[in-house]
Amino acid sequence: MFWSSLLLALRAIRRNLLRSFLTILGIVIGVGAVITMVTLGNGATQAVSNQIASLGSNLIMIRPGQRMGPMRDGSAAPNFKVGDADAIRAQIGSLSAVAPVVNSAATVVYSSNNWATTITGSNDAYFTAGNWTLAEGKAFSESEQRAGKSVCVIGATIRKELFAADNPLGNTLRVGNFSCEVIGVLESKGQSAMGRDQDDTVVMPLRTVQRRLAGTQDVNMLMVSVQDGGDTDRVMEELRLLLRERRKLAENADDNFSILDTKQIAAAMTGATKVLTMLLGAVAAVSLLVGGIGIMNIMLVSVTERTREIGIRLAIGALEREVLTQFLVEAVALASLGGIVGIVLATLASLGLAQVMQVPYVFDSSINLLSFLFSAAIGVIFGYFPARRAARLDPIDALRHE
Numbered sequence: 001m002f003w004s005s006l007l008l009a010l011r012a013i014r015r016n017l018l019r020s021f022l023t024i025l026g027i028v029i030g031v032g033a034v035i036t037m038v039t040l041g042n043g044a045t046q047a048v049s050n051q052i053a054s055l056g057s058n059l060i061m062i063r064p065g066q067r068m069g070p071m072r073d074g075s076a077a078p079n080f081k082v083g084d085a086d087a088i089r090a091q092i093g094s095l096s097a098v099a100p101v102v103n104s105a106a107t108v109v110y111s112s113n114n115w116a117t118t119i120t121g122s123n124d125a126y127f128t129a130g131n132w133t134l135a136e137g138k139a140f141s142e143s144e145q146r147a148g149k150s151v152c153v154i155g156a157t158i159r160k161e162l163f164a165a166d167n168p169l170g171n172t173l174r175v176g177n178f179s180c181e182v183i184g185v186l187e188s189k190g191q192s193a194m195g196r197d198q199d200d201t202v203v204m205p206l207r208t209v210q211r212r213l214a215g216t217q218d219v220n221m222l223m224v225s226v227q228d229g230g231d232t233d234r235v236m237e238e239l240r241l242l243l244r245e246r247r248k249l250a251e252n253a254d255d256n257f258s259i260l261d262t263k264q265i266a267a268a269m270t271g272a273t274k275v276l277t278m279l280l281g282a283v284a285a286v287s288l289l290v291g292g293i294g295i296m297n298i299m300l301v302s303v304t305e306r307t308r309e310i311g312i313r314l315a316i317g318a319l320e321r322e323v324l325t326q327f328l329v330e331a332v333a334l335a336s337l338g339g340i341v342g343i344v345l346a347t348l349a350s351l352g353l354a355q356v357m358q359v360p361y362v363f364d365s366s367i368n369l370l371s372f373l374f375s376a377a378i379g380v381i382f383g384y385f386p387a388r389r390a391a392r393l394d395p396i397d398a399l400r401h402e
Contacts, residue, residue, distance in 0.1 A: 019298065020334060020337075022294075023294055023295055023298040023334055023338075024291070024295075024334050024335070024337055024338030024341070025291070025294070025338075026287060026288070026290045026291025026292070026293075026294045026295075026338075027288065027291035027292070027294075027295070027334075027335050027338030027339060027342060027375050027378065028291075028338045028341045028342040028345065029287050029291070029342070030284065030285065030286075030287035030288030030289075030290070030291050030342065030375075031288065031338065031339050031341075031342025031343060031346065031371045031372070031374075031375050032342040032343075032345045032346040032349065033284035033285075033287055033346075034281050034284045034285050034288070034346075034367070034371050035342070035343060035346035035347075035350070035367055035368060035371050036284075036346045036349050036350050036353065037277065037280040037281050037283075037284050038277055038280075038281045038364060038367045039346070039350040039354075039361070039362060039363070039364060039367070040277075040350060040353055040354065040357065040359065041273060041274070041276065041277025041278075041280060041281070042277065042362040042364055043350075043354050043357070043359035043360050043361055043362045044273050044277075044357075044359050045270050045273040045274060045277070046359070046360050046362050047358075047359040047360060048270055048273055049270055058096075058225055058226035058227070058228065058230065058232060058262075058263075059129060059130070059131075059223060059224070059225055059226075059261070059262045060223075060224040060225075060226065060232070060235065060236060060239065060259060060260070060261050060262075061221060061222075061223055061224075061259075061260050061262070062080070062221065062222040062223075062224065062239065062243070062257055062258065062259050062260075063220070063221050063257065063258050063260075064077035064078060064079050064080065064220075064256065064257055064258075065077045065256065065257065065258060077256040077257065078247065078256070079216075079218035079219055079220060080100065080218070080219040080220075080221075080222055080257075081217065081218065081219060082100050082206070082217070082219060083246075084100070084219070084222060084243065084246055085098050085099070085100040085219070085222055087242060087246060088222065088224060088239065088242065091238075091242060092235060092238050092239065092242065094226055094227050094230035094231065094234075094235060095224060095225065095226060095227065095230075095235070096128060096129075096225045096226065096227045096228075097125040097126075097128035097129040097223070097224070097225040098125055098129070098222070098223070098224050098225075099122045099123055099125040099126040099128075099129045099130070099222070099223040099224075100122060100123070100206055100219040100221075100222055101120060101121070101122045101126065101206075101219065101220060101221040101222070101223055102120075102121040102122075102206060102209050102210060102214050102218065102219055102220045102221075103118055103119065103120055103121075103220055103221075104118070104119045104121070104209055104213040104214050105117075105118060105119070106118075106119045106175050106176050106202075106213060107176075108158065108162065108173050108174065108175050108202060109162075109173070109174035109175075110162040110163060110168075110171065110172075110173055110174070111162075113161065113162045113163075114162075115158060115161045115162055117157075117158060117200050117201060117202055118200065118201050118202070119175060119201075119202050119203075119204060119209055119213060120201055120202065120203045120204070120209070121203075121204050121205065121206040121207075121208060121209025121210060121213075121214070122203065122205075122206050122223075123140065123145050123205070123206055124139045124140045124145065125223075125225075126203065126223065127139055127153075127203075128225060129223040129224065129225040130223065132186050132187070132189075133186070133187040134153070134184050134185070134186060134187070135156075135185045135186060135187045135188075136169055136184060136185040137153065137169050137182070137183050137184030137185055138183055138184050139153065139184060140153075140183075140205050144205055145205045145206070145207070146207075147207075148205055148206075148207030148208040148210075148211055149205060149208065150178060150179060150180040150181065150204075150208060150212075151180055151181050151182075151183045151204065151205065151208075152173060152175070152180040152181070152182055152183070152202050152203060152204045153182075153183060153184035153185070153186060153202075153203045153204075154168060154173070154182055154184075154185055154186065154201075154202050154203075155185075155186050155188075155198070155199035155200055155201040155202070155203075156185070156186060156187070156188035156189075156199040157197055157199040157200040157201075158199070158200065158201070158202055159185055168182045168185060169182055169183070169184075169185070170182065173202070175202065175204075175212075175213070176212065176213060177212075178212050180204060180208070186199070186201075186203075206219075224239065232261055232263065236259050236261060239259055240255065240259055243255075243257055281367075285374075288374065288375065288378055289378075291335075291338065291375075291378065292335070292378040292379075292381060292382035293382065295331055295334055295335060295378070295379060295382050295383060296331075296382035296383065296385060296386060298334075300385075300386045300389070302327075302330075302386070324387045324388060325387075326387075327383065327386060327387035328380065328383050328384060328387040330383070331379045331380070331382065331383020331384075331386070331387065332376055332379035332380055332383060333379070334379060334383075335375045335376055335378050335379025335380075335382075335383070336372070336375060336376045336379060338375055339371060339372040339374075339375030339376065340372070342371065342375070343368055343371065343372060346368075346371075
């Protein structure tokens with residue numbers, strides 16, 4: 001009975017192709033919108049995770065002050081010293097790199113080109129902690145770091161803006177009132193999760209930046225990389241206790257520094273993008289309800305148009321449940337067809353928009369299956385009332401209908 005009902009439903013759909021297409025349009029738009037929003041949201045979440053991972057492997061960042069970010073209160077707290085980094089390296093285990101960092105804004109000049117950028121002063125552990133890879137050249141030698149030599153490693157943006165087609169290795173950059181030799185070029189990382197160009201940087205030995213640019217022995221930040229398999233929570237607690245001791249904080253005094261794990265940043269940002277994805281998906285799902293109402297309206301019209309046909313079937317012995325099944329299957333077939341078309345269009349739209357938005361395309365079979373099943377359920381829910389109405393028609397009244 002089911003297959004004969006399905007055959008009758010497909011014949012009815014084929015007889016009125018334009019009306020059938022307009023009927024399922026709401027379902028197509030709803031399914032397509034839900035899948036597209038969720039797919040792009042998953043891609044954005046993956047992109048954020050990748051950008052956070054590019055900051056460093058198992059990275060812990062320590063800054064003065066109790067808040068992180070542009071509004072942090074680091075100006076009211078004392079900066080770190082190189083000795084703090086040495087103490088961390090000596091007293092805390094399971095670490096792969098400890099890098100004291102000082103940042104300074106400056107304009108760099110090469111030939112007739114100039115570019116405003118960030119100068120980062122650190123040691124060779126900075127490249128390990130920050131997950132940097134050298135595309136060309138080398139990192140700082142021990143003697144260059146100890147003597148504070150005027151050498152630098154540049155990011156991909158600096159190379160593009162200043163050197164263009166020239167080979168930067170061995171050439172000299174003008175930084176403020178002194179010059180430095182380019183000894184290495186970093187692999188490109190692209191934008192960070194905060195939208196900052198990570199390749200727009202010049203890295204120099206810590207002592208060079210402290211003496212030539214900062215004019216102080218202070219350190220703005222400590223970057224600590226935990227070994228794979230290390231207990232990050234334990235390391236963070238040990239860091240907190242060690243720094244409280246070195247900064248001579250009383251037992252009941254608040255920390256005047258912030259310790260942040262990149263895993264916490266990743267969890268917070270991916271959590272936010274997932275919530276936004278769910279919100280957008282829920283908004284898009286409203287159009288599925290609109291599509292369901294469209295199906296119900298058209299099915300009611302169909303029942304009215306086919307009243308005489310229903311009367312003949314009932315008169316020759318068709319049961320009410322058979323008529324009910326026929327119209328219910330027709331409604332479900334319409335909704336399911338809309339779901340299939342919506343999935344195809346959503347896949348094409350997601351592939352195109354993912355390239356435009358520069359986020360990875362993440363195929364989610366569960367949302368595709370769920371959208372299809374939901375569209376079929378819409379057909380059942382909104383098709384039941386018209387089907388029930390058709391099944392309860394009086395055969396005599398139906399045969400008299402013109």
